[in-house]
Structure formats: C-alpha cells, structure tokens
Amino acid sequence: MSIKQCFTLVALCWMVVADAGLAGGKPHVNADNVAVGGHDLVAYFSQNAAVRGSQNFEATIAGVKYWFASADNQKKFESNPAGFLPQYGGWCAFAMGMNKGTVPSDPKTFKFYNGKLYLFFNDYYQGTPVNTIVPWNAAEASLKAKADVNWSKMKS
Secondary structure (H helix, E strand, O other), X not given: OOXXXXXXXXXXXXXXXXXXXXXXOOOOEOOOOEEHHHEOHHHHHHHOOOOEOEEEEEEEEOOEEEEXXXXXXXXXXXXXXXXXXXXXXXXXXHHHHHHOOOOOOEEEEEEEEOXXXXXXXXXXXXXXXXEOHHHHHHOHHHHHHHHHHHHHHHHO
C-alpha cells in the first residue's frame, strides 16, 4: 500500500468515526442482541477463524447473547468469558483508537494482540472499500494505548 493510499484510508476512517455514535461502553450487538454477528468467540482462539455459531449453543453474559459452534465451546466460554471476549466490546478497534468512536466491526476481520481478540471495520463507506486493520497495523501500539483509554472512559 502506498503512502497516498494509506492517508486516503485514514481519511475515510475518520469519516466513519465522525458518523458513528457512542455506545456508552456497551458491546456491539445485532438487532437480536447477539454479539460478534453470532460468531463463536472460542473458535477465534482455537481455530484462528471466524466460525459462525448457532443459537442452539447460546450463552448470555450481562444480558448479551453469544453463540457457539459446539456445546464444548459454549462451556469453555462460560467457564472464562473474560478470556474470550473481544476488546472494546467488539466495536472496531481502529475507530476506538482514533476518536472514541463506536463503529461496527466485521467479525471476519480480526487479529490477536498480546493474546486478546480485536475486531475491525471492513466494508464499503460511501462507495469506497475501507479495511481499518491496515492503518491499525501501521500504528498498533499507539492506537491500542489510545483505544484502551477511550474505551475505559466510555465504560465509566
């Protein structure tokens, strides 16, 4: 990616953040109150993949539903939810680091950093493809530090 493309991507992401509302520290859920688009949080760690879960294997934590691909994964999650939950409530990590924004993430665009799961926006914005994992990777340590502070403020 060229420097110009990177700056363009960052500018587009700023527009996404500017359009986003604040969630008050609540996890990102769909209309059915299911987090991570119904993807199995344990599978991210065990298979390094975004695996779709099923409502047949559902756990509810703090009023939020989480789906799993198997009863075993559901049990693993229930025994240690904090070990599997995505950072920043599953909102886009890049947006959180840039401006306290709560931008929906794409469950298929993820990475691990220091053993924690981070999700990112990866979709079209105003007709242009935007994948926020790219600028996150370019400045990961500083964005993570800012995102941690911003999320902490949102939760309180």
